[in-house]
Amino acid sequence: MIKTLKFGGTSVGSAANMRRVAEIIVSEGARLTVLSAMSGTTDALVKISAAIRTGDSDTVHATIGMLRDKYSTCIEELLTANRTAALDRMEDALATVANEALTYRGELSDKWILAQGELLTSAIFCLHMQEAGHRAVLLSSPEFMHTDPEGKPDTAKLNRELTRLVAEGDPGVYYIAQGFICTDAEGHLSNLGRGGSDYSAALMGVAIGSDEVQIWTDIDGMHNNDPRVVDRTFPIRRMSFDEAAELAYFGAKILHPATIQPCKEAGISVRLKNSMEPQAEGTLISDAEENAMDFHAIAAKDGITVVRIASARMLMAYGFLRKVFEVFEKYRTPVDMITTSEVEVSLTIDSTCRLDDIIRELSPFGSVEVDRDNTIVCIVGCIGYQHVGLAARIFDGVKEVPIKMISYGANHRSMAILVATEHKKQTLQALNDHLFPA
Numbered sequence: 001m002i003k004t005l006k007f008g009g010t011s012v013g014s015a016a017n018m019r020r021v022a023e024i025i026v027s028e029g030a031r032l033t034v035l036s037a038m039s040g041t042t043d044a045l046v047k048i049s050a051a052i053r054t055g056d057s058d059t060v061h062a063t064i065g066m067l068r069d070k071y072s073t074c075i076e077e078l079l080t081a082n083r084t085a086a087l088d089r090m091e092d093a094l095a096t097v098a099n100e101a102l103t104y105r106g107e108l109s110d111k112w113i114l115a116q117g118e119l120l121t122s123a124i125f126c127l128h129m130q131e132a133g134h135r136a137v138l139l140s141s142p143e144f145m146h147t148d149p150e151g152k153p154d155t156a157k158l159n160r161e162l163t164r165l166v167a168e169g170d171p172g173v174y175y176i177a178q179g180f181i182c183t184d185a186e187g188h189l190s191n192l193g194r195g196g197s198d199y200s201a202a203l204m205g206v207a208i209g210s211d212e213v214q215i216w217t218d219i220d221g222m223h224n225n226d227p228r229v230v231d232r233t234f235p236i237r238r239m240s241f242d243e244a245a246e247l248a249y250f251g252a253k254i255l256h257p258a259t260i261q262p263c264k265e266a267g268i269s270v271r272l273k274n275s276m277e278p279q280a281e282g283t284l285i286s287d288a289e290e291n292a293m294d295f296h297a298i299a300a301k302d303g304i305t306v307v308r309i310a311s312a313r314m315l316m317a318y319g320f321l322r323k324v325f326e327v328f329e330k331y332r333t334p335v336d337m338i339t340t341s342e343v344e345v346s347l348t349i350d351s352t353c354r355l356d357d358i359i360r361e362l363s364p365f366g367s368v369e370v371d372r373d374n375t376i377v378c379i380v381g382c383i384g385y386q387h388v389g390l391a392a393r394i395f396d397g398v399k400e401v402p403i404k405m406i407s408y409g410a411n412h413r414s415m416a417i418l419v420a421t422e423h424k425k426q427t428l429q430a431l432n433d434h435l436f437p438a
């Protein structure tokens with residue numbers, strides 16, 4: 001069985017954790033391993049690049065110092081023969097960043113800076129595998145993960161290159177690659193967006209013809225509700241690709257939403273596992289039939305803005321929605337939820353960077369209202385219309401909560417409701433207690 005394993009930032013967040021990851025890789029017989037940066041690294045690098053732009057050298061130096069402590073502690077605890085080489089490599093990367101802060105010649109892109117986390121972490125980890133006596137080879141993901149001008153990965157190239165490097169490579173070797181990072185259409189070091197390592201692993205797993213892609217994090221699988229917000233959640237053992245995609249999209253932080261599609265298309269199951277507790281079963285996402293239980297899980301997505309357009313011109317008109325959506329298309333802003341009445345349309349977006357342009361272009365259509373700080377709560381399960389009474393159970397659960405929008409009927413797997421973010425916790429807990437009674 002060919003396996004691709006991906007480990008998130010916490011899983012490789014310290015020397016002790018890296019040791020545990022090496023053991024997991026060996027016991028699973030992973031063909032390819034995809035790594036994130038040590039936890040906290042990417043956030044720190046984002047902070048550094050922002051501080052470089054604003055000339056805030058105190059922040060740059062303090063944050064570089066924090067990273068130096070973190071990485072040198074890890075290297076010193078983990079490596080022996082390669083310790084000095086690894087420390088030098090770390091110093092090189094940090095010095096390059098510090099130098100950019102000093103001169104600010106605009107020579108380093110933010111994306112170059114961000115990529116250093118995955119590059120350093122994977123280099124240290126691969127040296128550890130070798131020192132532990134395993135045949136490990138470090139790959140350079142930007143050499144085979146390329147994106148087009150839209151940021152979409154070139155899977156044909158990826159498949160070709162990884163087939164050559166890994167699938168037709170030495171079966172006795174553990175291949176180690178970086179998640180997240182890639183080369184963009186202009187040939188510069190870039191990335192697939194925050195949390196993108198899962199997506200990297202899915203694409204690479206498909207490219208080498210894996211039978212399974214495993215995403216290792218610090219939680220024992222996908223839970224029925226957000227365990228950070230709600231008391232009494234439980235891991236879901238099995239779920240379908242579609243359910244997992246829906247939950248990931250609507251806020252289940254455990255998985256990057258783009259991960260599922262490539263695996264679904266290739267028929268490769270995805271297993272979510274906990275590196276702190278490798279014996280725990282985790283969650284298996286596959287083509288398997290959805291089980292019959294009514295409600296399976298709840299997820300929440302914050303940072304949602306409602307745009308409401310009211311226009312008497314919509315009355316009995318056709319083509320109105322197209323004009324509205326064209327504005328969002330023009331400003332490349334995805335729309336999540338939509339509800340309409342005869343003279344109004346409300347829709348939600350999570351990216352507001354082009355909102356001013358959008359409002360300006362919508363204004364000729366009618367009055368435009370914006371409502372920020374909302375949360376989409378998505379209830380996923382086997383909730384087709386024929387199961388009479390399920391909607392009533394959901395609404396009974398949230399009877400104390402003011403609900404702003406409702407979306408149901410696009411599929412038989414989910415219902416989404418929109419609430420003000422200040423009511424999120426209350427909504428999630430109430431639904432948890434009501435739909436998943438102990």
Ligand code: ASP
Nearest residue numbers: 036042180194195196197
């Ligand atoms: N290190 C990157 C991030 O924190 C990518 C990832 O971990 O998936 O966003």
Ligand code: MG
Nearest residue numbers: 008195198254
């Ligand atoms: Mg992640």
